[in-house]
Amino acid sequence: MGAGTTEHDIELYQQKIIELNRLAEIGQLSAGILHEIKNPVSFVNNFSRLSQGLVGEILDICQKPLSAMNDADLADEKDLLETLSQNLLKINENGKRIERIIQGMLAQARSDAAVLEPTDLNQLLEEYSKLAYQGVRADDSAFNVTLKYNLDPQVGNVKLAKGEFGRVIVNLVNNACYAVNEKVKRQPEGYEPVIEVTTHRVDQEVEIKICDNGIGIPEDIVAKLFQPFFTTKPQGKGTGLGLSLTYTSVTDTHKGSIDVTSVLGQKTEFRIVVPG
Numbered sequence: 001m002g003a004g005t006t007e008h009d010i011e012l013y014q015q016k017i018i019e020l021n022r023l024a025e026i027g028q029l030s031a032g033i034l035h036e037i038k039n040p041v042s043f044v045n046n047f048s049r050l051s052q053g054l055v056g057e058i059l060d061i062c063q064k065p066l067s068a069m070n071d072a073d074l075a076d077e078k079d080l081l082e083t084l085s086q087n088l089l090k091i092n093e094n095g096k097r098i099e100r101i102i103q104g105m106l107a108q109a110r111s112d113a114a115v116l117e118p119t120d121l122n123q124l125l126e127e128y129s130k131l132a133y134q135g136v137r138a139d140d141s142a143f144n145v146t147l148k149y150n151l152d153p154q155v156g157n158v159k160l161a162k163g164e165f166g167r168v169i170v171n172l173v174n175n176a177c178y179a180v181n182e183k184v185k186r187q188p189e190g191y192e193p194v195i196e197v198t199t200h201r202v203d204q205e206v207e208i209k210i211c212d213n214g215i216g217i218p219e220d221i222v223a224k225l226f227q228p229f230f231t232t233k234p235q236g237k238g239t240g241l242g243l244s245l246t247y248t249s250v251t252d253t254h255k256g257s258i259d260v261t262s263v264l265g266q267k268t269e270f271r272i273v274v275p276g
Contacts, residue, residue: 037098037101039094040094040095040097040098040101041094041098043090043091043094044091044094044095044098047087047088047090047091047094048091050087051084051087051088051091054080054083054084054087055084057076057080058077058080058081058084061073061076061077061080062077100123100127101127101131114161114163114164114249114253115161116159116160116161116253116254117159117160117161117162118157118158118159119157119158119159119160119162119165120156120157121155121156121157121158121160121199121206121208122151122152122153122155122199124160124162124165124166124169125149125151125169125197125199125208126149126151126197128166128169128170128173129147129169129173129195129197129210130147131170132169132170132171132173132174132177133145133147133173133177133195135170135174136174136177136181140181143177143181143184144193145176145177145180145181145193145194145195146192146193146194146195147195147197148194148195148196148197149196149197149198150196150197150198150199151197151198151199152199152200152201154201155199155200155201155206155276156201158206158274158275158276159275160254160274161249161253161254164249164253165249165254167245167246167249168246168249168250168272169210171243171245171246172210172246172270173195173197173210175243175268176195176210176211176212176214176268177195177212178214179212179214179215179216179268180193180194180195180212180213180214180215181193181214182214182215183213183214183215186215193212193213193214194212194213195210195211195212196209196210196211196212197209197210198210198211201276203276204275204276205273205274205275205276206273206274206275206276207271207272207273208271208272208273208274209269209270209271209272210269210270210272211267211268211269211270212267212268212269213266213267214267214268215264215265216262216263216264216265216266216267216268217260217262217264217268218264219262219264222260222261222262225243225260226243226244226246226247226258227244246258250272250274254274254275255274255275256272256273256274256275257272257273258270258271258272258273259271
């Protein structure tokens with residue numbers, strides 16, 4: 001930067017870099033969303049088609065004169081209506097899932113001030129971790145990892161800025177995917193990559209753990225992870241802003257805490273605690 005660069009100019013440059021990082025995350029997340037949205041859309045289409053067939057069968061029975069109807073016709077009609085009701089429930093469930101994914105995408109794209117609102121934390125964790133995984137697979141179709149969930153049903157709704165906290169989860173799961181993929185490349189015999197997402201309510205707080213069995217992080221680097229522009233990834237693979245913004249979101253926006261523990265060559269675990 002030139003000699004005439006002011007502190008205000010530096011802040012503007014930093015803000016632009018942060019915005020570009022956020023746009024890059026949105027781009028990767030979009031790939032996951034496009035893949036993840038296919039399943040509920042297929043469910044809606046298939047169950048709509050099946051339901052149309054059921055309606056046709058019900059109409060065939062209804063066209064019979066009442067005097068010609070027997071107990072078997074009434075039993076068939078009841079079975080068809082029950083199946084139709086179940087199909088409509090599945091259509092509704094998958095329609096709501098599509099809506100949540102779209103709302104999540106819109107929340108990612110917004111850059112306005114974070115608003116905390118009651119959010120089903122377990123649902124958010126499951127959906128955004130899957131979107132992050134599919135985003136990685138969009139770049140590398142050979143990549144596979146088992147996502148394990150151990151979600152405490154007592155967690156319930158937690159006040160979160162959905163889009164911002166969603167980016168936190170995407171970033172942590174992306175890092176976990178990178179860690180296990182690097183270990184896969186070393187081809188240890190019998191290695192099965194796993195990312196485990198755990199929640200636990202303790203009084204007025206909620207604990208979130210995201211643990212992978214990847215390459216781990218050296219002890220001297222763990223302390224630097226949340227520093228801006230510090231990255232353990234090769235050049236071009238990371239901006240060094242993801243964990244810094246994650247730390248800011250957890251501690252400033254959500255008034256919580258985040259820490260990391262790692263065993264080199266074995267595992268890394270990020271632990272977040274937020275007010276419940």
